[in-house]
Amino acid sequence: MEIIVEGIRQAFYLLFTLDPEVLGITLLSLEVSGTATLISLLIGISVGTAVALTRFPGRQLVVSMINTGMGLPPVVVGLFVTIFLWRNGPLGDLEILYTPTAIVIAQAIIATPIVTGITLAAMQHLPKNLRLQILALGATRLQMIWILVKEAKLPLLAAVMAGFGSVISEVGASIMVGGNIKGYTRVLTTATVMETGKGNFDIAIALGVILFILCFMINAVLTQIQQKERPR
Amino acid sequence: MKRFKHNVLVMGMIGALVLAVCVSPAIAAPPKQKNLILATTTSTQDTGLLDVLIPLFEKRTGYFVKTIAVGSGQAMAMGQKGEADVLLVHSQEAEKKFIAEGYGISRRLVMHNDYIIVGPPGDPAGIRGTKTAAGAFKKIAAANAIFMSRGDNSGTHAKERAIWKNAGINPEGQKWYQQTGLGMGHTLAVSAEKKTYTLTDRGTYLALKKNLGLDILVEGDAILLNIYHVIEVNPARWPKVNAAGAKAFSDFMVSRQVQGIIKKFGVDKYGSPLFFPDAGKKEEKLGK
Numbered sequence: 001m002e003i004i005v006e007g008i009r010q011a012f013y014l015l016f017t018l019d020p021e022v023l024g025i026t027l028l029s030l031e032v033s034g035t036a037t038l039i040s041l042l043i044g045i046s047v048g049t050a051v052a053l054t055r056f057p058g059r060q061l062v063v064s065m066i067n068t069g070m071g072l073p074p075v076v077v078g079l080f081v082t083i084f085l086w087r088n089g090p091l092g093d094l095e096i097l098y099t100p101t102a103i104v105i106a107q108a109i110i111a112t113p114i115v116t117g118i119t120l121a122a123m124q125h126l127p128k129n130l131r132l133q134i135l136a137l138g139a140t141r142l143q144m145i146w147i148l149v150k151e152a153k154l155p156l157l158a159a160v161m162a163g164f165g166s167v168i169s170e171v172g173a174s175i176m177v178g179g180n181i182k183g184y185t186r187v188l189t190t191a192t193v194m195e196t197g198k199g200n201f202d203i204a205i206a207l208g209v210i211l212f213i214l215c216f217m218i219n220a221v222l223t224q225i226q227q228k229e230r231p232r
Numbered sequence: 233m234k235r236f237k238h239n240v241l242v243m244g245m246i247g248a249l250v251l252a253v254c255v256s257p258a259i260a261a262p263p264k265q266k267n268l269i270l271a272t273t274t275s276t277q278d279t280g281l282l283d284v285l286i287p288l289f290e291k292r293t294g295y296f297v298k299t300i301a302v303g304s305g306q307a308m309a310m311g312q313k314g315e316a317d318v319l320l321v322h323s324q325e326a327e328k329k330f331i332a333e334g335y336g337i338s339r340r341l342v343m344h345n346d347y348i349i350v351g352p353p354g355d356p357a358g359i360r361g362t363k364t365a366a367g368a369f370k371k372i373a374a375a376n377a378i379f380m381s382r383g384d385n386s387g388t389h390a391k392e393r394a395i396w397k398n399a400g401i402n403p404e405g406q407k408w409y410q411q412t413g414l415g416m417g418h419t420l421a422v423s424a425e426k427k428t429y430t431l432t433d434r435g436t437y438l439a440l441k442k443n444l445g446l447d448i449l450v451e452g453d454a455i456l457l458n459i460y461h462v463i464e465v466n467p468a469r470w471p472k473v474n475a476a477g478a479k480a481f482s483d484f485m486v487s488r489q490v491q492g493i494i495k496k497f498g499v500d501k502y503g504s505p506l507f508f509p510d511a512g513k514k515e516e517k518l519g520k
Binding site: 086087 | 277286414440
């Protein structure tokens with residue numbers, strides 16, 4: 001019990017003294033997971049909307065695949081991304097294995113099916129006649145899609161939170177494709193694993209607390225927006 | 233009007249996030265050929281030795297070192313695929329095979345410390361003070377006392393298997409033989425928690441001692457010597473290997489200055505050194 005109190009004390013100490021290493025790790029986590037979430041939003045919202053609004057053969061299969069993808073194990077993603085990015089692998093010439101970019105790629109792959117799945121569900125949940133009404137009022141197809149996306153805004157914010165939450169807290173892929181390199185690819189989760197291995201439990205707990213605070217702040221802001229918009 | 237305001241707010245936030253990501257410098261890849269991939273064992277990272285040496289090497293040579301801390305087995309597998317430039321490992325037999333098969337060039341002795349058998353102070357199998365490691369393993373097996381193995385093909389795991397072989401015991405599948413599949417630090421933590429025996433390098437044990445509550449029970453047997461070599465991956469096999477960088481790192485590790493740092497490393501914190509520098513010595517002469 002003592003060690004947890006000590007860890008929390010340590011967390012605030014590291015935060016308030018702006019410890020450069022911890023600050024760097026925290027900012028990198030935010031940057032990497034933020035970028036990955038943005039990419040997943042771009043892909044996920046477009047694909048999710050497209051699949052929700054169209055009918056085509058094999059659609060059931062695609063939806064099943066998206067839903068399965070929502071539970072992609074991060075280490076498996078990490079393994080495949082590693083194999084692709086190896087120097088002697090198919091994309092080896094890019095030389096991006098063990099860089100923050102590699103982590104962004106892996107995390108985007110993890111988050112995209114989550115965002116896609118939630119978008120799909122949200123879009124399908126809109127009243128069926130809404131589309132017809134919008135079209136009847138003379139909107140173009142693009143305008144219709146834009147209105148539908150706005151209508152589904154609340155669940156889409158949930159998609160942002162779920163996507164970001166899954167990648168910022170993910171460790172398996174980050175450690176594999178990033179390598180936990182000090183000052184370069186060390187993020188909050190991989191640093192926590194390493195400090196635990198070193199037996200520095202107080203610092204490990206401190207990093208965990210910082211991660212938690214970070215997630216809480218971001219979700220608090222998003223929830224604030226979401227709940228303000230709640231239809232009355 | 234109110235809705236409009238909210239939309240502006242949301243768009244503004246997304247915009248700010250995009251901007252923050254775009255201007256951030258950390259995402260940019262460093263210049264080519266500057267990168268040097270060092271695949272090494274967990275013990276060199278968990279003891280903190282590399283945190284001292286790597287910045288010094290980078291400052292002096294301008295290389296950017298990507299340290300990937302894994303078990304010796306995985307480190308050598310990375311070398312075999314040309315996915316690492318230089319290795320710092322401790323698994324004698326596997327290293328010799330690695331060189332013999334032409335995957336590596338220039339295997340140089342860097343340092344040693346020793347393995348110890350640790351366990352709960354109560355010592356249920358009564359191995360304390362046993363002269364040989366194999367003798368201690370026999371007692372552990374006879375008492376059905378739980379032994380925690382790394383089980384990850386690391387140098388420590390290879391050493392442990394060699395000792396079991398000497399003891400004439402096959403522990404695989406035994407109920408008292410458990411494997412973590414984790415690094416040394418994690419395995420020690422599991423071992424401490426479950427009050428089991430385990431084999432560890434002295435460096436990691438000393439670095440973690442304060443949280444463990446495990447005692448050193450057997451030490452000093454010649455088989456318990458833990459020797460670290462630096463190996464340059466063969467660029468003839470893998471053209472993408474940074475051979476110049478690997479050579480620079482290998483030279484650096486056996487340089488007089490670094491050997492001096494290794495000699496003093498950990499003395500202030502743990503009262504005794506974690507590693508003993510050995511550059512230029514003959515492997516067979518160690519521990520004698």
